[in-house]
Amino acid sequence: MSAIASDLPRVIDTGLRPRNRRLLSLARRKPLAAGAGLVLVVVCVVALFAPVLAPFDPNEVQLGSRLLSPSSEHWLGTDEFGRDVLSRIMHGARVSLAAGLGAAGLGTAAGVVFGLLGGYIGGFVDLAIQRVMDALMALPPIILLMVLATVLSPSLQNVVFAIAIFVMPSASRVVRGAVLAEKEMVYVLAAQSIGASPKRVMVRHVLPNTMAPIIILASIAVGSAIIIEAALGFLGLSVRPPAATWGTMLNTGAQTYMEQAPWLAVAPGLAIGVTVFSINLLGDGLRDILDPRLRGSRG
Amino acid sequence: MREYAIRRLAGAAVVVALVSIIVFILMHLLPGDALLTKLGETGRIPEDQMDELRAKMGIDDPLYVQYFRWVGDIFDGSMGESLIYDGREVSGRIMDAAPVTLELGLLAMAAAMVIGVPLGVIAAIRQDGPIDYLCQAIALTGLSVPSFLIGLLVIIYGTLHFGYRPPREYIGLTEDPIGNLKQMAIPVLILGYGLAASIMRMTRSTVLETLRQDYTRTARAKGLAARVVVWRHVLRNALIPVVTMAGNQAAFILSGALIIEILFIMPGLGQLTYTAIIQRDYTQVQGNALVVAAIVVLVNLVVDLSYGLIDPRIRYG
Numbered sequence: 001m002s003a004i005a006s007d008l009p010r011v012i013d014t015g016l017r018p019r020n021r022r023l024l025s026l027a028r029r030k031p032l033a034a035g036a037g038l039v040l041v042v043v044c045v046v047a048l049f050a051p052v053l054a055p056f057d058p059n060e061v062q063l064g065s066r067l068l069s070p071s072s073e074h075w076l077g078t079d080e081f082g083r084d085v086l087s088r089i090m091h092g093a094r095v096s097l098a099a100g101l102g103a104a105g106l107g108t109a110a111g112v113v114f115g116l117l118g119g120y121i122g123g124f125v126d127l128a129i130q131r132v133m134d135a136l137m138a139l140p141p142i143i144l145l146m147v148l149a150t151v152l153s154p155s156l157q158n159v160v161f162a163i164a165i166f167v168m169p170s171a172s173r174v175v176r177g178a179v180l181a182e183k184e185m186v187y188v189l190a191a192q193s194i195g196a197s198p199k200r201v202m203v204r205h206v207l208p209n210t211m212a213p214i215i216i217l218a219s220i221a222v223g224s225a226i227i228i229e230a231a232l233g234f235l236g237l238s239v240r241p242p243a244a245t246w247g248t249m250l251n252t253g254a255q256t257y258m259e260q261a262p263w264l265a266v267a268p269g270l271a272i273g274v275t276v277f278s279i280n281l282l283g284d285g286l287r288d289i290l291d292p293r294l295r296g297s298r299g
Numbered sequence: 300m301r302e303y304a305i306r307r308l309a310g311a312a313v314v315v316a317l318v319s320i321i322v323f324i325l326m327h328l329l330p331g332d333a334l335l336t337k338l339g340e341t342g343r344i345p346e347d348q349m350d351e352l353r354a355k356m357g358i359d360d361p362l363y364v365q366y367f368r369w370v371g372d373i374f375d376g377s378m379g380e381s382l383i384y385d386g387r388e389v390s391g392r393i394m395d396a397a398p399v400t401l402e403l404g405l406l407a408m409a410a411a412m413v414i415g416v417p418l419g420v421i422a423a424i425r426q427d428g429p430i431d432y433l434c435q436a437i438a439l440t441g442l443s444v445p446s447f448l449i450g451l452l453v454i455i456y457g458t459l460h461f462g463y464r465p466p467r468e469y470i471g472l473t474e475d476p477i478g479n480l481k482q483m484a485i486p487v488l489i490l491g492y493g494l495a496a497s498i499m500r501m502t503r504s505t506v507l508e509t510l511r512q513d514y515t516r517t518a519r520a521k522g523l524a525a526r527v528v529v530w531r532h533v534l535r536n537a538l539i540p541v542v543t544m545a546g547n548q549a550a551f552i553l554s555g556a557l558i559i560e561i562l563f564i565m566p567g568l569g570q571l572t573y574t575a576i577i578q579r580d581y582t583q584v585q586g587n588a589l590v591v592a593a594i595v596v597l598v599n600l601v602v603d604l605s606y607g608l609i610d611p612r613i614r615y616g
Contacts, residue, residue, distance in 0.1 A: 131310070131313055131314055131317055132317060134310075134314045134317075134596075135314050135315075135317035135318045135321055135592070136321070137550065138314055138315075138318055138550065138592040138593075138595045138596045138599075139318060139321075139322075139550070139588060139591070139592045139595075140550045140551070140553040140554040140557065140591055140592075140595065141550065141551070141554050142554040142557050142558060142569075143553075143554070143557065143572060143587070143588050143591055143592075144588075146572060146573065146576050147322070147325050147326070147576070147584060147588060148325065150576050150579075150584075151325055151326075151328050223442075223443065227445045230445060230448070231445060231447060231558060234447055234558070235558070235561065235573065250447075250448065250451060255451070258451075258454070258455040258458070259455070259458060259459060262455050262456070262459065265448075265451050265452060265455055266452070269444075269448045269451070269452060272444070272445065272448060273440075273443055273444045273448070276442075276443040276444070277439060277440065277443035277444075279443075280439055280442055280443050281439065284439075
């Protein structure tokens, strides 16, 4: 009896260790991806705790300290209204991440639903879905988003919605392709023959087997969604000022005062570049692990 | 082949028709109508006169009537009239702007091929060596840093340190070809870089795959020099998917071109659309979106059809 009792903690331990060990071996096999993941964790923490971490109020106008170059007080300088650039970057991270994650999540989810329906049902439904997705894909993203951003008022919610519409078609295509392949598998026939409803077969059997390409696609979509939000902000079509977003920061002061205050463009630019670079690096790592056939390529 | 081409052509027509419906509906979701836009903030006139004007403009008709009138305008070549610029046809303004965008896009595509393919081949041959890692880092940066950001930085630091000035006035290709190309060089390279990045990655992975094929080993085994094998046997096969991918990037090239145009003040479709959106010139926005989408559909169609010419193994079913 006592032997079993003393064994108990070890049983619990071994239950946890493989996962830790897997994380460790992942970090060893893909050090770059792991490093990128770490950078992204930092960005997320900064975004979550921006109100606590930011040294200044991002929207506080101080006309006495306009366009100060980076110093020990204002690490990244100040903008044309004397607002602290670092604090604005930190708050901007919230918008960028929300737009990136929100739009990628929403767009991928919608794409999965349509791809699954089209691929599984086939026939006219499939054809109709495909053609609509083709039409959405034929509109260059910036035109589609410029139009959407004008139709919808520029709130974060609407920007996310607009970008999600751009993400959806490619997700739908990838999922449809994967579903068409999976549909021919014996396990689908088996599930159907024991009387599982089409909905059950789709959601419980086919969907889990198409997860690898979906995860890869979603991770890349986060990066492109952040870039697109920045592009919209740069054109002045994202969330309204004075709210700080990385793209809007590039639009307003950065262009007018670029000669006196280049940090106004460099700081948000670096924030976008480093974040998206890390996302892509992590996405590459995920792809190598989940889908070895696609190594190093970008569909 | 012919049957396939006809089927694809029909599909493309359906897609363009759907785009026109989507764009039309989007533009009519906007608050306010064309008359209010035309009058602007100041031009308030009595309610009954407004109704009369609306009837004259035809914007009190049901939406489907208006849609088919627009389709009629598309087929007679005018695409309707600009709301802001009286008497200017939408299609005329598009024809003025399109060459700039097409030139920018085509040159960027060419630059991307010239940069991306050799780098991809070198990276694949030197797999996992320092050169490979360097190429991959360059490519990943190109994918991660948006072109408008690079453009902005080039303008800032070019002005500060290298005496570069973004052009104030656009020089047309026909008035002064050399001046035009000089002006295009920097925007083309910036736009081409992002594209070169994806071409490089794609080339690298397809070359890696082809290097492992039996026919490559055979070519080496019969004594051909490594260089000959790579350029004659490997690259030919590896480039097929690269060409397809590059063609399918048409939507992204146009997207990138539109922003670069706005940044470098070039009078292309991007600038035209952006101004039209700011001015709420809906018929213009509608026409631009449709034309750009039609270009994308056409490019994709041509790529799909030429696929069989490049790769004789492909049979159209």
